[in-house]
Amino acid sequence: MAEIIHTSRITITRDRGPVRIAHIEGFSEPVFYGVHGGIQKFYKVDPIEEHAATLDHIVGAVSA
Amino acid sequence: MMGTFASVLATKKIRTHTDRFRADVEGDIENVDGVLKITVIRVHYVLKLSHEEENDAHWAMENYIEKCPAAMSVTGCIRIEHSLEFDSE
Numbered sequence: 723m724a725e726i727i728h729t730s731r732i733t734i735t736r737d738r739g740p741v742r743i744a745h746i747e748g749f750s751e752p753v754f755y756g757v758h759g760g761i762q763k764f765y766k767v768d769p770i771e772e773h774a775a776t777l778d779h780i781v782g783a784v785s786a
Numbered sequence: 787m788m789g790t791f792a793s794v795l796a797t798k799k800i801r802t803h804t805d806r807f808r809a810d811v812e813g814d815i816e817n818v819d820g821v822l823k824i825t826v827i828r829v830h831y832v833l834k835l836s837h838e839e840e841n842d843a844h845w846a847m848e849n850y851i852e853k854c855p856a857a858m859s860v861t862g863c864i865r866i867e868h869s870l871e872f873d874s875e
Contacts, residue, residue, distance in 0.1 A: 724816035724817055724818045724819075724823075724825065725816060725817045726814050726815070726816050727815050727816060727817050727822055728814075728815045728822075729812050729813065729814050729815070730811075730812065730813040730814075730815065731810075731811070731812055732809075732810075732811040732812075732813075733808060733809070733810055733811070734788050734808060734809040734811060735804065735805070735807070735808045735809075736788065736789075736792060736802055736803055736804065736807055737803075737804065738803070740789055742788055742789055755789070776789070776855070776856040777855055777856060777859065780856060780859060780860070
């Protein structure tokens with residue numbers, strides 16, 4: 723079994739519509755997830771405010 | 787995952803806004819042959835609902851993950867575990 727180097731701990735809550743707010747342990751500023759662009763069109767939702775989607779974050783994080 | 791779960795819960799009229807629903811998440815990052823790798827993500831949902839809604843919530847739990855784009859994007863690479871705790875109203 724491999725050695726655990728770090729455990730990421732995050733609490734996520736929901737705001738209005740598709741907006742979710744993530745609090746990552748060790749950081750005071752939250753991260754917002756939502757919908758926009760093609761993802762918004764796909765789901766046919768009209769959010770009050772647009773945020774980057776979870777998939778954007780995955781793409782960015784893998785690429786960073 | 788949480789957003790998709792919420793949308794499936796909504797089909798059963800279960801409300802999940804603000805303080806009614808949260809996910810406590812852990813992700814283990816392991817040393818696999820000298821490379822740091824996310825090996826498991828554990829998502830523990832805490833959902834406020836009435837006793838009468840519990841069966842619908844269990845049904846949603848069993849039927850949402852295949853609809854989740856993020857989970858489906860990493861399935862096969864990262865083990866995903868999820869659990870559900872009820873917080874009775």
